[in-house]
Amino acid sequence: MRKHQTSTQVRYRRWGTAGGLALAMTLGASQAGAWNLEDAAAPYRGATIRTIGESLPPLEALAKLKGKFEKMTGITVEVEMYEHSEAVNKVMLDLNSRRGRYDFIIQPHRELGRFVENGHLVSIKKFMDDPKLRDPSFQPEKVLYPRLWKEISWYKGKMYGFPFTALNMFTWYRKDLLANPVEKAGFRARYGYDLGPPQTLDQYRDLAEWFTRPGKGFYGTAIQGKRHEALWYEWLNFLYAYGGDMMKTASGSECGPIIVNSPEAIAATEYYKGLMKFSPPDTLNYFWDDVMALMQQGKVFELIMWDDATYAVAVDRNVSKVVGKMGFAPTPLGPAKKRVGQVEGWTYLIPKYSRNQEAAFLFIQWMMAFDQQLEQHLNGGASARPDVYADSRVQALPYSKAAMESNEAAIAKPTIPASPQLTDILVRELSSYLAGSKSAKAALDTAAVEMHDLLGDCAPLEYPVP
Amino acid sequence: MRAGGARLGAFVDRQLSVLFVAPAFVVLLIILVGPFGYMMWTAFTDLSFALPGHDGNFVGFANFRRLMHDSFFWDSFFLTLRFVVAAVSIEFLLGFAVALLIYHQVTRRRLVLTALLVPMMLAPVAVGLIWKLLLQGDFGMLTYYLRAAGLLGTDQAVLSDAPLVFPAIIAIDVWEWTPFVVLVLLAGLMSLPREPFEAAVMDGANRYQVFRDVTLPLLRPIVALVVLLRSIDAFKEFDKVFILTGGGPGTTTELLSIYTYRMNFKDWDLGYGAACAFMVYLVVLILCAVFHKAVFWQEGRVSAPAPEPVAVTA
Numbered sequence: 001m002r003k004h005q006t007s008t009q010v011r012y013r014r015w016g017t018a019g020g021l022a023l024a025m026t027l028g029a030s031q032a033g034a035w036n037l038e039d040a041a042a043p044y045r046g047a048t049i050r051t052i053g054e055s056l057p058p059l060e061a062l063a064k065l066k067g068k069f070e071k072m073t074g075i076t077v078e079v080e081m082y083e084h085s086e087a088v089n090k091v092m093l094d095l096n097s098r099r100g101r102y103d104f105i106i107q108p109h110r111e112l113g114r115f116v117e118n119g120h121l122v123s124i125k126k127f128m129d130d131p132k133l134r135d136p137s138f139q140p141e142k143v144l145y146p147r148l149w150k151e152i153s154w155y156k157g158k159m160y161g162f163p164f165t166a167l168n169m170f171t172w173y174r175k176d177l178l179a180n181p182v183e184k185a186g187f188r189a190r191y192g193y194d195l196g197p198p199q200t201l202d203q204y205r206d207l208a209e210w211f212t213r214p215g216k217g218f219y220g221t222a223i224q225g226k227r228h229e230a231l232w233y234e235w236l237n238f239l240y241a242y243g244g245d246m247m248k249t250a251s252g253s254e255c256g257p258i259i260v261n262s263p264e265a266i267a268a269t270e271y272y273k274g275l276m277k278f279s280p281p282d283t284l285n286y287f288w289d290d291v292m293a294l295m296q297q298g299k300v301f302e303l304i305m306w307d308d309a310t311y312a313v314a315v316d317r318n319v320s321k322v323v324g325k326m327g328f329a330p331t332p333l334g335p336a337k338k339r340v341g342q343v344e345g346w347t348y349l350i351p352k353y354s355r356n357q358e359a360a361f362l363f364i365q366w367m368m369a370f371d372q373q374l375e376q377h378l379n380g381g382a383s384a385r386p387d388v389y390a391d392s393r394v395q396a397l398p399y400s401k402a403a404m405e406s407n408e409a410a411i412a413k414p415t416i417p418a419s420p421q422l423t424d425i426l427v428r429e430l431s432s433y434l435a436g437s438k439s440a441k442a443a444l445d446t447a448a449v450e451m452h453d454l455l456g457d458c459a460p461l462e463y464p465v466p
Numbered sequence: 467m468r469a470g471g472a473r474l475g476a477f478v479d480r481q482l483s484v485l486f487v488a489p490a491f492v493v494l495l496i497i498l499v500g501p502f503g504y505m506m507w508t509a510f511t512d513l514s515f516a517l518p519g520h521d522g523n524f525v526g527f528a529n530f531r532r533l534m535h536d537s538f539f540w541d542s543f544f545l546t547l548r549f550v551v552a553a554v555s556i557e558f559l560l561g562f563a564v565a566l567l568i569y570h571q572v573t574r575r576r577l578v579l580t581a582l583l584v585p586m587m588l589a590p591v592a593v594g595l596i597w598k599l600l601l602q603g604d605f606g607m608l609t610y611y612l613r614a615a616g617l618l619g620t621d622q623a624v625l626s627d628a629p630l631v632f633p634a635i636i637a638i639d640v641w642e643w644t645p646f647v648v649l650v651l652l653a654g655l656m657s658l659p660r661e662p663f664e665a666a667v668m669d670g671a672n673r674y675q676v677f678r679d680v681t682l683p684l685l686r687p688i689v690a691l692v693v694l695l696r697s698i699d700a701f702k703e704f705d706k707v708f709i710l711t712g713g714g715p716g717t718t719t720e721l722l723s724i725y726t727y728r729m730n731f732k733d734w735d736l737g738y739g740a741a742c743a744f745m746v747y748l749v750v751l752i753l754c755a756v757f758h759k760a761v762f763w764q765e766g767r768v769s770a771p772a773p774e775p776v777a778v779t780a
Contacts, residue, residue, distance in 0.1 A: 089731060096515050114734075117518035214620060217604075225626070227714025282603020282623035284715045299604075417517050421733045428538075432716030435628040 035136055037366060041073035044359040048076040051360075052091060053106030053346065055081035056308065057380025058165050062367065065375060069366050075359050084108075095120040100353030104360035106164045109152040109347050110423070113253060113416040116155045122350050123158050127361040138365055144384045151412045152345040152384070156253045161348040162368050165308065166384035168341050168406040169237055170399070171204070172295060172313065173197055173302040175327030177211065186210075197327055198302065201241055201271060201334045208278035211301035220278035222291040222300045227431040230287035232423050235272055235430055236342060237304050240411050241334025242268035246422065246451075247459060252343070252415035255458035258451050260426070261444040262463055268334070269440040273433065284434055296320040304331055307406075310399045311380045328402035330409065341406030343413060345384070418454050425450045502747075508740035515734035522737075529741035539742065541717060542725040549632075549721060550700040553639040558693055560640065561647025568648070569655045579652075582645040590642075594709030597638050601625050601710075625711060628718050635707050635719055639700065647692055654688035655681070687761055694757040698750050722746055 053059045059081055066077040080102075082090060088111060094101045095115065107115070115121050127133045140149060140162060153161040177183055178195055187195040191206050198204040208220030224230040239245065244265035249256035259265065276283060280294070292309045294300045298321045312319050314326045331340055348364045350357050366372065374391055377383040382403070388394055389404050414422055425447050433443040445465040452461050509529055514520035533539055564582075572578055585593065600608040603623025612618035624630050662684065666676045682689075704723040707713070713720035713728070726746060730739035 092515055092734060114516050118515070119518075225715070227712045227716070280604055280623075281619075281621050282626045284626035285603060285623065285711075294604075421516065421735075424728065424732050428717060431714045435715035435718060437628065437716045437718070 045074035047359045049103035049356045050078040052080040054087045061376040061379040103354040103356040104350045110419045112155050117417045151343040153347040163384035164346040165382040167344040170402040170406045171329045173327050176325040198332045201332050204332045212278040223279045223283045225284035225434050226287045228287040232427045237331045238268040238272045240340035243336030252412040257462040259462045261448040266440050307403045328399040330405045339409040341410040343410040505740045511737045513736040529738045542722045546722040553636045554696045556640050557644045561644045564648045565651035585642045586645045590705035594706040650692045690761040
């Protein structure tokens with residue numbers, strides 16, 4: 001394989017120097033026409049490639065689709081599915097033992113820095129540059145949300161894969177209740193403006209308050225207050241809407257000044273805790289599964305939740321009582337007065353220790369093609385391709401518009417090696433604040449100092465702690 | 467010649483016995499001493515799977531120095547001690563009372579014991595999951611009855627309410643492990659000789675005196691054993707609490723084992739995590755030594771003034 005790659009590169013170089021642009025383009029086009037998956041995969045026929053990921057609908061969809069690829073290429077694809085943290089732990093142990101059990105891995109993008117900086121990954125550039133492997137019709141720079149791709153699968157300017165999912169959070173609300181004349185009249189009388197979907201955080205709070213009726217077992221909202229990553233993700237929506245962030249950086253792979261204890265962040269955190277009053281009593285024991293179940297059972301008016309959970313609430317009548325009653329909108333505007341969303345996703349990556357890197361690349365490339373992306377998206381995935389969102393069947397899903405708008409406003413989060421530790425620190429401090437052990441300022445100050453201790457000089461405190 | 471043969475026999479016996487014991491010894495070395503030694507070594511390195519450049523370089527006592535100043539570690543440490551003292555005391559007192567009750571009052575012991583043993587037979591993970599459902603704030607059965615009885619406000623849920631969570635995990639541990647205490651103490655009571663009790667009654671001792679001066683001293687080794695076993699187990703408590711609360715809300719239930727888990731398997735800070743794990747081991751070791759000493763000291767004190775056996779003086 002390597003021998004061939006070298007000769008191809010040499011051939012290209014000759015074209016470039018001798019033939020001029022027109023000739024190169026003509027030859028390039030004929031090469032493009034010639035490429036097909038069966039031929040490209042021929043050297044790897046009979047190989048078995050193994051992957052690992054989170055046991056959720058997007059991976060289940062992949063497991064269903066893979067048969068088509070296996071038939072076309074003769075490459076067998078084995079998929080291991082685990083719960084979120086187990087999928088991460090198994091990869092961590094496999095990479096550190098350098099066993100090469102997995103030929104490609106599907107991991108949360110926040111793990112990227114750890115993998116890259118410890119030298120566990122290969123950049124996929126070498127496969128993208130190899131005309132034997134690269135499908136010329138696959139143009140990721142044109143078909144993927146460029147920013148999401150760069151944050152989810154790139155690190156420090158180098159590409160390591162493609163997004164398996166590009167997730168986002170947005171507002172879920174009960175639109176049927178907003179149409180109720182009694183509710184409309186009552187709300188108008190109390191708040192002085194018309195009942196409608198939450199456009200701002202003030203309205204979000206008012207709606208939560210208005211619909212909280214503990215006597216009937218119905219609540220305005222439900223905070224994901226358990227000491228769990230879900231808490232941090234949820235809080236980020238409010239932090240961003242208030243104009244705050246964890247660090248002042250342009251990209252997740254950078255280290256920068258810590259601003260997690262800024263006045264905006266403190267205000268956002270206090271606003272967030274204010275919503276606890278309108279949440280069920282067990283709210284400090286909830287994470288994403290629990291609040292999703294509350295919505296499915298029709299026990300809560302509004303949430304800010306994940307797009308990959310939306311299908312089970314808005315479409316699937318087998319598990320949801322509120323199909324047809326749901327409305328979706330981007331996260332309400334906060335004091336920062338700008339639309340916000342989150343960069344979050346799982347990414348395809350190829351470990352250095354994989355013995356079938358080329359075959360793995362071919363499979364990933366095939367999965368990123370429109371047909372597979374559409375199929376995966378319609379079965380509960382979250383594609384990073386805008387053209388998938390533009391498809392009429394996707395547009396028909398009630399949450400597509402909100403998801404798209406959120407994707408376009410997505411804000412990056414740290415992917416540096418310490419990023420999971422930063423999350424752990426914030427989860428602990430936010431949880432302590434919600435439990436009433438300390439003030440918002442004290443919690444965020446503690447977090448800021450600990451983050452600085454962990455990251456060192458690259459992350460000075462913008463708001464020094466006395 | 468015969469003496470030489472005997473010597474040879476003894477020599478062969480000794481060699482053979484070493485040979486027979488050797489496999490068990492080797493297995494012990496591999497599964498106990500080996501990993502422990504490796505953990506000790508790791509505690510003196512900067513090994514981290516997360517941070518680049520932390521490849522297991524020797525850092526001396528740096529991890530232990532960090533540990534000394536880590537307030538979260540010490541909060542977890544003292545929380546764990548409170549958990550052990552509270553849970554084991556209640557389990558012991560309750561278990562002893564139930565064991566005495568069964569010993570003196572119950573004739574069909576086998577039936578009662580079978581029923582009592584159910585919580586102990588469950589895997590700790592299952593115990594966690596069962597109680598999580600029972601205490602679930604929206605539809606949990608126990609939550610419903612606690613609210614109906616007026617013991618829990620309608621705006622409260624046990625696992626979401628910081629002041630209630632810690633007593634709740636103690637109560638669940640008591641539920642799970644009191645039967646073990648009952649079982650061991652009951653076995654101890656049943657194995658006691660009858661003569662001292664008969665002698666005490668003949669001497670006119672009342673029931674309290676018999677309990678204090680005969681039952682308790684005779685049962686002392688069993689009591690020490692059960693308290694020791696329970697203390698070690700409670701100190702290592704992880705599964706139930708991790709499933710029920712994950713250490714939260716905040717750090718209200720972050721026991722030392724959960725803290726150590728976080729260091730090792732969330733942060734992958736294996737050097738520091740090993741130092742934390744070593745501290746858990748050290749405490750357990752100290753507990754063992756203290757209890758061991760306590761038992762021996764008591765036995766020594768009782769046996770010291772005992773008169774010479776009559777048969778020898780005669």
